[in-house]
Amino acid sequence: MAGSNSLLKACGLSYQQIRHILSKTGKWKKKITRQTLSEIECHWKEKVLSPTSSCSAKGDVGKEKEKRYILAMFPYPSGDLHMGHMRVYTVSDVLARYHRLCGHKVLNPIGWDAFGLPAENAAIDRQTAPRTWTESNIARMKGQLQDLRISFDWDREVATCTPEYYRWTQAIFLLMYKQGLAYSMRESVNWDPVDQTVLADEQIDSEGRSWRSGAKVTKKHLTQWYLRATNYTQSLLDGLNTLDPESCRGFANAQREWLRKPTGVRINVRIEPVGETISVFTETPELLYGVDFLQISSSHPLVSSTDCHVQGQRLLTDLVMIHPLTGQEIPIIVGDSHLLTASNNSRLGISVICDEDKELANQFGVKAVPTVLDSQHRLCNSDWLDGLSREEARVVCSERLQKLKIGGWPTSSELRDWLISRQRYWGTPIPIVHCPSCGIVPVPEDQLPVVLPEVDSITREEGNPLISNSEWINTPCPKCGGAGKRETDTMDTFVDSSWYFLRFTDPHNVSQPFSKLAADCLMPVDVYVGGAEHAILHMYYARFFSHFLYDQGWTSHREPFKYQLALGTVHSDCYKLSDSGKYLHRNSVKIKGDEVTEKSSGRPVTHTVEKMSKSKLNGVNPNDVVSKHGVDQTRLYMLANANPRAIKVWNPSLADKLAFPHGKQIVIPKWIHTLWHTVGIIKYRREQLRPDELVDMETDEETIRQINITRNFTVRAASLHLNLTFNLHDVVRVLYESLYTLDKVDLNTKILNKAFERCFADMLILLHPFAPHVTAELWEGLRSSPRLPSSQSHNFKWDEEIFTQEWPVVDGGYKLRLQIVESQSTDENSIIYSETDDMEADQSNPELSSSATHKNSANIYLPAKDFYNMNVTQAVNIALDSNSLVLSRSGGSVPSLASNCRLNVVPNAGLYLL
Numbered sequence: 037m038a039g040s041n042s043l044l045k046a047c048g049l050s051y052q053q054i055r056h057i058l059s060k061t062g063k064w065k066k067k068i069t070r071q072t073l074s075e076i077e078c079h080w081k082e083k084v085l086s087p088t089s090s091c092s093a094k095g096d097v098g099k100e101k102e103k104r105y106i107l108a109m110f111p112y113p114s115g116d117l118h119m120g121h122m123r124v125y126t127v128s129d130v131l132a133r134y135h136r137l138c139g140h141k142v143l144n145p146i147g148w149d150a151f152g153l154p155a156e157n158a159a160i161d162r163q164t165a166p167r168t169w170t171e172s173n174i175a176r177m178k179g180q181l182q183d184l185r186i187s188f189d190w191d192r193e194v195a196t197c198t199p200e201y202y203r204w205t206q207a208i209f210l211l212m213y214k215q216g217l218a219y220s221m222r223e224s225v226n227w228d229p230v231d232q233t234v235l236a237d238e239q240i241d242s243e244g245r246s247w248r249s250g251a252k253v254t255k256k257h258l259t260q261w262y263l264r265a266t267n268y269t270q271s272l273l274d275g276l277n278t279l280d281p282e283s284c285r286g287f288a289n290a291q292r293e294w295l296r297k298p299t300g301v302r303i304n305v306r307i308e309p310v311g312e313t314i315s316v317f318t319e320t321p322e323l324l325y326g327v328d329f330l331q332i333s334s335s336h337p338l339v340s341s342t343d344c345h346v347q348g349q350r351l352l353t354d355l356v357m358i359h360p361l362t363g364q365e366i367p368i369i370v371g372d373s374h375l376l377t378a379s380n381n382s383r384l385g386i387s388v389i390c391d392e393d394k395e396l397a398n399q400f401g402v403k404a405v406p407t408v409l410d411s412q413h414r415l416c417n418s419d420w421l422d423g424l425s426r427e428e429a430r431v432v433c434s435e436r437l438q439k440l441k442i443g444g445w446p447t448s449s450e451l452r453d454w455l456i457s458r459q460r461y462w463g464t465p466i467p468i469v470h471c472p473s474c475g476i477v478p479v480p481e482d483q484l485p486v487v488l489p490e491v492d493s494i495t496r497e498e499g500n501p502l503i504s505n506s507e508w509i510n511t512p513c514p515k516c517g518g519a520g521k522r523e524t525d526t527m528d529t530f531v532d533s534s535w536y537f538l539r540f541t542d543p544h545n546v547s548q549p550f551s552k553l554a555a556d557c558l559m560p561v562d563v564y565v566g567g568a569e570h571a572i573l574h575m576y577y578a579r580f581f582s583h584f585l586y587d588q589g590w591t592s593h594r595e596p597f598k599y600q601l602a603l604g605t606v607h608s609d610c611y612k613l614s615d616s617g618k619y620l621h622r623n624s625v626k627i628k629g630d631e632v633t634e635k636s637s638g639r640p641v642t643h644t645v646e647k648m649s650k651s652k653l654n655g656v657n658p659n660d661v662v663s664k665h666g667v668d669q670t671r672l673y674m675l676a677n678a679n680p681r682a683i684k685v686w687n688p689s690l691a692d693k694l695a696f697p698h699g700k701q702i703v704i705p706k707w708i709h710t711l712w713h714t715v716g717i718i719k720y721r722r723e724q725l726r727p728d729e730l731v732d733m734e735t736d737e738e739t740i741r742q743i744n745i746t747r748n749f750t751v752r753a754a755s756l757h758l759n760l761t762f763n764l765h766d767v768v769r770v771l772y773e774s775l776y777t778l779d780k781v782d783l784n785t786k787i788l789n790k791a792f793e794r795c796f797a798d799m800l801i802l803l804h805p806f807a808p809h810v811t812a813e814l815w816e817g818l819r820s821s822p823r824l825p826s827s828q829s830h831n832f833k834w835d836e837e838i839f840t841q842e843w844p845v846v847d848g849g850y851k852l853r854l855q856i857v858e859s860q861s862t863d864e865n866s867i868i869y870s871e872t873d874d875m876e877a878d879q880s881n882p883e884l885s886s887s888a889t890h891k892n893s894a895n896i897y898l899p900a901k902d903f904y905n906m907n908v909t910q911a912v913n914i915a916l917d918s919n920s921l922v923l924s925r926s927g928g929s930v931p932s933l934a935s936n937c938r939l940n941v942v943p944n945a946g947l948y949l950l
């Protein structure tokens with residue numbers, strides 16, 4: 037019990053103070069009180085926090101067990117764990133515990149997305165160092181996560197701000213640089229004058245203000261570092277087709293929408309005499325020999341070096357574009373045109389396919405090149421492309437550009453390369469040296485990491501301290517040894533988080549970012565749990581890194597995530613003064629019926645339900661709820677009554693008693709009490725019996741049948757949802773209903789019937805991932821009771837704790853039966869799915885698609901071996917309750933679904949809808 041004293045202190049209890057629970061006294065208390073619950077949670081803390089069968093970080097990646105990689109998005113160490121965090125980590129924790137009970141080798145790591153602007157700004161405000169601020173936040177949040185008993189593999193913990201981590205971020209950057217995927221370019225960028233840094237387009241609101249500082253964003257021409265993510269557009273689109281189309285549909289569609297359909301290619305062209313490279317998009321790379329001019333907008337960074345105040349179109353006299361294939365000088369026309377957009381401020385003028393280009397070429401007398409298309413629309417005057425069709429030329433020309441590493445990868449005109457430069461201190465240093473004679477020189481791999489110099493504090497006036505740190509910035513050029521200067525931009529934190537899931541497979545490796553063996557054994561991530569707000573950008577960048585590293589031969593999995601579970605946010609009541617819009621705390625308002633006013637002034641208050649947030653004064657601290665109700669009950673409440681993907685509304689009056697509506701209210705503490713009481717009855721009564729009285733009691737057949745149906749139905753539903761649908765709220769509901777059914781069984785059956793004992797013990801195991809402490813104690817109560825003669829015939833390990841029990845499976849003889857009956861009132865059809873062991877069902881036809889529209893009653897029996905699909909071609913309503921699944925075509929109280937939905941029947945799991 038090393039460290040148990042500090043653990044106990046953390047619970048506010050000393051070891052001697054745990055004196056009421058069975059695990060300490062050997063006696064079962066009649067009632068479970070808050071004090072009992074906190075003693076239970078204290079007693080089991082260590083085991084709940086470090087469950088067995090996790091992957092150890094020390095090598096151990098053998099394949100003797102199936103692996104499951106459950107990953108929750110690592111948090112930004114802001115210092116406060118909020119309800120959104122709690123939701124994400126509770127969901128991932130339940131999934132991890134479920135898979136451990138299934139006997140899988142579970143990887144469930146955690147780390148810190150620790151660089152970034154907010155930490156730097158907070159450190160400036162507090163006149164401390166960003167590292168000090170970040171590290172103290174990490175320590176605090178780690179403690180909070182442990183208080184919530186999330187069973188992370190802490191031996192795999194990483195923080196992106198440590199040199200051990202960011203040296204590999206730098207190494208991957210250099211690898212991209214060598215492949216022509218990292219480049220610097222002068223561009224017109226969004227500049228936040230308050231935060232003194234560039235912003236991505238996504239970080240600016242509709243009024244042109246920074247989402248963080250609120251400052252009006254200006255344009256600035258800066259040389260910036262980019263990653264050529266657009267080269268991977270097609271690869272990223274193709275990768276989506278390799279994912280399970282049913283389970284990944286939402287995520288894949290969001291990615292497709294972001295990537296857009298590739299309509300052309302980007303080409304990097306050199307501008308002389310300034311020696312700059314710009315990226316230009318064209319839909320017709322095959323007509324490259326027919327380029328008459330380059331057209332750029334008046335806000336293009338090339339223009340700022342000349343005169344940008346001239347209206348209308350004009351010819352630049354001091355700059356030319358160098359043709360990427362012929363090396364000829366191509367004139368540049370500047371001026372705004374409807375052919376140029378905000379995301380595309382340059383284009384190639386090709387007269388042969390565009391009348392406007394022809395006019396411009398004539399107007400400015402730029403030498404029109406000979407036509408590149410003959411009368412058969414085949415290429416001519418195009419050197420090696422001559423005689424090819426446009427389609428053929430398009431393919432080979434793109435390939436040539438790719439080989440030359442100057443572009444040619446299919447992408448859309450709107451998608452831009454990834455701007456990764458940030459003009460701030462608290463980030464991964466970009467491993468580049470600028471040399472007056474050699475230009476841009478990458479830092480050699482053996483000189484990594486380029487360590488971020490420590491600072492005591494930063495001031496706003498001073499700006500980026502890297503620029504003024506002469507000791508750090510001045511460094512010999514790695515190429516010529518002359519006086520060089522380090523790059524002072526740091527990387528966007530999205531770069532750090534684009535490969536952390538790979539580092540988790542091998543977190544302590546000092547010679548590589550990760551070993552291929554470890555990544556091959558543990559990747560891909562089976563379930564990636566995180567906020568829906570990260571479904572697009574973060575996933576896009578992470579997939580780009582993963583595809584790139586796959587192409588480099590570093591991994592064997594191109595797609596990093598098998599499934600993404602995007603969680604909804606947590607909302608609660610929000611009050612603001614109707615006139616000024618000032619947010620008020622709930623304690624400052626008076627609620628009388630529908631009328632809400634400010635207590636102090638009586639002014640009218642608007643009541644809404646909004647996402648929890650500090651600024652709206654409607655946040656709830658998860659650790660406060662836990663200290664009142666305990667971890668287990670808070671977890672159950674968090675997961676109950678809302679699909680994880682949907683918004684969870686935290687209603688304060690219901691939350692206060694942990695109740696949620698379900699017909700009548702379900703009150704979680706009452707539910708726990710029922711379980712406690714059942715164990716108490718079994719234990720007390722059996723202990724009072726003489727050994728010869730402790731026999732298996734015969735119960736009537738109908739009761740046994742109901743108990744077995746309850747068991748099989750619950751096991752099937754829980755397994756299905758934990759494995760496939762992730763509808764954890766349904767598991768909570770089904771478990772509640774099943775335990776409610778079991779509670780109605782007569783007393784003698786509860787005490788002495790083996791079917792009941794088996795079913796009840798299985799329910800505890802099913803509930804364990806959700807409420808790990810109290811089920812551990814309930815299990816102790818049950819297994820310390822005198823055993824029935826038949827107890828050993830069950831598959832439980834009665835001499836072991838609940839943590840090492842096996843996840844129950846549906847009985848082999850248990851049949852899934854679907855019954856199609858004609859509706860009584862109208863001519864609608866409905867399918868009633870009921871749990872029964874009726875063997876008279878029709879075994880010949882498992883095809884549901886035809887039978888679903890069958891007019892007459894029919895029974896369908898499905899052998900439990902295959903996966904069935906049923907296409908429902910008309911809008912249907914579907915409801916699944918504890919005993920039946922009903923499909924009908926009419927309206928009603930059941931949720932309405934779109935047409936062409938699919939119903940899947942999964943053996944040993946049940947039915948679910950996609």
Ligand SMILES: [Zn+2]
Nearest residue numbers: 471474513516
């Ligand atoms: Zn040099």
